Amino acid sequence: MKIIVEKDYESMSRVAANILLGEMYQDKRVNLAITAGTTPIKMYEQLVKDVKGKSYLDNVHYYNFDEIPYEGETGYGVTMSNLNRLFFEPAQIKLENIHVLDETNYQHQDARIKQDGGLDLILLGIGADGHFCGNLPGTTKFEDATSYVGEDAIPGMKEILLSEVGGVAEKRPNFYVTMGPKSVMASRKIVLFATGKKKAAIIKEAFFGPVTDHVPSSLLQTHPNLTLVLDEEAASEIQGFI
Amino acid sequence: MKIIVEKDYESMSRVAANILLGEMYQDKRVNLAITAGTTPIKMYEQLVKDVKGKSYLDNVHYYNFDEIPYEGETGYGVTMSNLNRLFFEPAQIKLENIHVLDETNYQHQDARIKQDGGLDLILLGIGADGHFCGNLPGTTKFEDATSYVGEDAIPGMKEILLSEVGGVAEKRPNFYVTMGPKSVMASRKIVLFATGKKKAAIIKEAFFGPVTDHVPSSLLQTHPNLTLVLDEEAASEIQGFI
Amino acid sequence: MKIIVEKDYESMSRVAANILLGEMYQDKRVNLAITAGTTPIKMYEQLVKDVKGKSYLDNVHYYNFDEIPYEGETGYGVTMSNLNRLFFEPAQIKLENIHVLDETNYQHQDARIKQDGGLDLILLGIGADGHFCGNLPGTTKFEDATSYVGEDAIPGMKEILLSEVGGVAEKRPNFYVTMGPKSVMASRKIVLFATGKKKAAIIKEAFFGPVTDHVPSSLLQTHPNLTLVLDEEAASEIQGFI
Amino acid sequence: MKIIVEKDYESMSRVAANILLGEMYQDKRVNLAITAGTTPIKMYEQLVKDVKGKSYLDNVHYYNFDEIPYEGETGYGVTMSNLNRLFFEPAQIKLENIHVLDETNYQHQDARIKQDGGLDLILLGIGADGHFCGNLPGTTKFEDATSYVGEDAIPGMKEILLSEVGGVAEKRPNFYVTMGPKSVMASRKIVLFATGKKKAAIIKEAFFGPVTDHVPSSLLQTHPNLTLVLDEEAASEIQGFI
Numbered sequence: 001m002k003i004i005v006e007k008d009y010e011s012m013s014r015v016a017a018n019i020l021l022g023e024m025y026q027d028k029r030v031n032l033a034i035t036a037g038t039t040p041i042k043m044y045e046q047l048v049k050d051v052k053g054k055s056y057l058d059n060v061h062y063y064n065f066d067e068i069p070y071e072g073e074t075g076y077g078v079t080m081s082n083l084n085r086l087f088f089e090p091a092q093i094k095l096e097n098i099h100v101l102d103e104t105n106y107q108h109q110d111a112r113i114k115q116d117g118g119l120d121l122i123l124l125g126i127g128a129d130g131h132f133c134g135n136l137p138g139t140t141k142f143e144d145a146t147s148y149v150g151e152d153a154i155p156g157m158k159e160i161l162l163s164e165v166g167g168v169a170e171k172r173p174n175f176y177v178t179m180g181p182k183s184v185m186a187s188r189k190i191v192l193f194a195t196g197k198k199k200a201a202i203i204k205e206a207f208f209g210p211v212t213d214h215v216p217s218s219l220l221q222t223h224p225n226l227t228l229v230l231d232e233e234a235a236s237e238i239q240g241f242i
Numbered sequence: 243m244k245i246i247v248e249k250d251y252e253s254m255s256r257v258a259a260n261i262l263l264g265e266m267y268q269d270k271r272v273n274l275a276i277t278a279g280t281t282p283i284k285m286y287e288q289l290v291k292d293v294k295g296k297s298y299l300d301n302v303h304y305y306n307f308d309e310i311p312y313e314g315e316t317g318y319g320v321t322m323s324n325l326n327r328l329f330f331e332p333a334q335i336k337l338e339n340i341h342v343l344d345e346t347n348y349q350h351q352d353a354r355i356k357q358d359g360g361l362d363l364i365l366l367g368i369g370a371d372g373h374f375c376g377n378l379p380g381t382t383k384f385e386d387a388t389s390y391v392g393e394d395a396i397p398g399m400k401e402i403l404l405s406e407v408g409g410v411a412e413k414r415p416n417f418y419v420t421m422g423p424k425s426v427m428a429s430r431k432i433v434l435f436a437t438g439k440k441k442a443a444i445i446k447e448a449f450f451g452p453v454t455d456h457v458p459s460s461l462l463q464t465h466p467n468l469t470l471v472l473d474e475e476a477a478s479e480i481q482g483f484i
Numbered sequence: 485m486k487i488i489v490e491k492d493y494e495s496m497s498r499v500a501a502n503i504l505l506g507e508m509y510q511d512k513r514v515n516l517a518i519t520a521g522t523t524p525i526k527m528y529e530q531l532v533k534d535v536k537g538k539s540y541l542d543n544v545h546y547y548n549f550d551e552i553p554y555e556g557e558t559g560y561g562v563t564m565s566n567l568n569r570l571f572f573e574p575a576q577i578k579l580e581n582i583h584v585l586d587e588t589n590y591q592h593q594d595a596r597i598k599q600d601g602g603l604d605l606i607l608l609g610i611g612a613d614g615h616f617c618g619n620l621p622g623t624t625k626f627e628d629a630t631s632y633v634g635e636d637a638i639p640g641m642k643e644i645l646l647s648e649v650g651g652v653a654e655k656r657p658n659f660y661v662t663m664g665p666k667s668v669m670a671s672r673k674i675v676l677f678a679t680g681k682k683k684a685a686i687i688k689e690a691f692f693g694p695v696t697d698h699v700p701s702s703l704l705q706t707h708p709n710l711t712l713v714l715d716e717e718a719a720s721e722i723q724g725f726i
Numbered sequence: 727m728k729i730i731v732e733k734d735y736e737s738m739s740r741v742a743a744n745i746l747l748g749e750m751y752q753d754k755r756v757n758l759a760i761t762a763g764t765t766p767i768k769m770y771e772q773l774v775k776d777v778k779g780k781s782y783l784d785n786v787h788y789y790n791f792d793e794i795p796y797e798g799e800t801g802y803g804v805t806m807s808n809l810n811r812l813f814f815e816p817a818q819i820k821l822e823n824i825h826v827l828d829e830t831n832y833q834h835q836d837a838r839i840k841q842d843g844g845l846d847l848i849l850l851g852i853g854a855d856g857h858f859c860g861n862l863p864g865t866t867k868f869e870d871a872t873s874y875v876g877e878d879a880i881p882g883m884k885e886i887l888l889s890e891v892g893g894v895a896e897k898r899p900n901f902y903v904t905m906g907p908k909s910v911m912a913s914r915k916i917v918l919f920a921t922g923k924k925k926a927a928i929i930k931e932a933f934f935g936p937v938t939d940h941v942p943s944s945l946l947q948t949h950p951n952l953t954l955v956l957d958e959e960a961a962s963e964i965q966g967f968i
Contacts, residue, residue: 028598028601028602029601114512117512117513117601118512
């Protein structure tokens, strides 16, 4: 486990962007699974400048690792809409380099990625509850590949799904799909980043506590090539371990 | 997970030897952690022929991953004695290429291996109870690095220790040391091999069942570079999954 | 440069087979370019036993690296006929795993291999004149990719071509195609093997002498991952360098 | 060969820095050989910000690849003085992470690097005459390891040496040392960068012309993992090839 602690969100985002770029600048197909959400906003801002209009990065392929569909709509769900807005559109990534995961193909996601040569790197955020991708405590198990998670998977899931679609009841889906823990662990490299005090406790618990289903991301501490990229606040409870 | 099924113990052993050799023939230091026990007997027989007296393999370094000391003795314990007899001595491996783990240095094992460049490959057997190395159910946790396991770790441990030293009471130690699950997962490649009907059930349970502390080797199914080498009997309960 | 010297042709062939097998046993597509000719006869004999009927090796793809067509015939040329007889047929390699190079597609060979993920390993023999693949002195230059070599490329080429088709004049082609030095150097790993006294002088000249167009294989000594596999006779003039 | 063309010197320098950083952010020892001179000035300016005071980069080790001693002085020569000023001092690199090459140890440079695990990446500039490191046309041969080059190696060398020490006659040495072509090719990755119109012709000649001793860097086009990082001016004569 490599632990990188940077002063603040800005510099932590720069390091995360640099790690992705370091992977991209290769003379071969590179497969990246990247995260949506709020943590990566600043990273994508920086990355767009480095990636936009660069034909020498046509070797890079992108995969979303989870998706929450909008009920009653046929286009992209929450994750892909978010990735499009934050990165794919401003960076002008070609459609043929974007490999969409959704409810129509989730059962083939792992086979497709393997066929494409496997993931070189997966970039993850972490929830205060220890979730990564859509692996919330109780929804998936460590041995799960890409999975369907229904609205009854755990208590409160309907509310979570409602929140994900902005609180609009008629858009609330009754499921989502996500790469499971085993699918994520198959990546050759895992990078997990976090910012802010609100993540400090879970960073300690997930990476310096027990490996347990109750904290899904705790499994990641056993991956042979894991990098944590944190700002000082997110790292504030693990200073004694570094 | 790569699954290799061979007809019988003989051919399974040949494949295991070939995988080790493929790793060895490199122009750089290669670090291997290898198993003692009964499963590898035939493999070491074959490997000795390929390795003995070959100065072009001086780049290969060996690590034992557990040790059970003989009470009242100062020399090698059960594991190193076994490895010496099966492989190191007949293959004439130089002493400086053998890095002994024992009770005097187990707390430094992980740091030492990292300093040496990390393990390229660890070769494991599996117990009918799902243990690998000295990680018996209840003795270590997934998050453990190289560990000390005392005679009271689990019920029956004293009997196990007695059995390991050939039933000679005065030689029974009150502990052993072992690389923990997290230490093993840090290897760039994991190879686990098994032979015979008696391993068929645990192979299915460990690699196609839940990831759980009750079956320590179940964690290995989440490693990004795991190879199983089985004979047909050991693979007899997983034919439907391959 | 890793140099492996074995006692005789038999054991040298076993090591060469082991190196190929070590590459094959992976959980991803593996691309190998392999040589025809007389040197590999014993290696293929051994390899066939390890590969025949093994569905777990369906991940391995094969490329021939040169071809001499039979004039007036439409089927395989000299190289593919030879590879079929020595290896592909007895080992029952599936047609979809064999990627034929010939005069119809040689201009796309490098792009195709790159598209397929690049070569993991290329296995080469060496001629007494220092040639590898069809890169005879004077026919190609170090900077050449896969190339067409005509019967007038160098003096004596017509005789060479005649000899390659067994001395049957009406089968003598007026060209051949070959991966060029630059194409071969693009492989992640290069293994070159040689047997017998008759190769001793060129082994010394190519790998311990100047890098020069006059000895095409001398370029290979600059590859970052080159392994020589020799028997004692082939290594008899380089003992002072090892 | 990966070719990256950026708009100007500034952005080209940013990409070069990113490639180095991508290599650095690993959980293992990383060995880099880096260039002095004028091309990297802007890159080091940027790199210093990313590297200074970062204890998480203590895994990175640095090697200079040539050295021109100051006659009559015992301290660092031209290259190390330059690297110190541009990078090591402002970035506060620890002394134990800097592995100095000079006339006292050049004969052991290749063995030392191999012992340290080999170079992960070497960053090179290119001269208008096609030289890289101290490999000027006529001074070394493709097969040379780290070498001593005397003042009579080629006509005009005394003037070159004089110029290198700022034209001060009493400081002019009568030799320099340099990693040779073969030593450089042994690196797992080679990055060569160039800026400005004055490099446009040699970039075309070296990487799209013949591999020849007259243009030492032409050898690099045969390396399996070469990346060119150019600004538009330096790439202005190769637009047809990309």
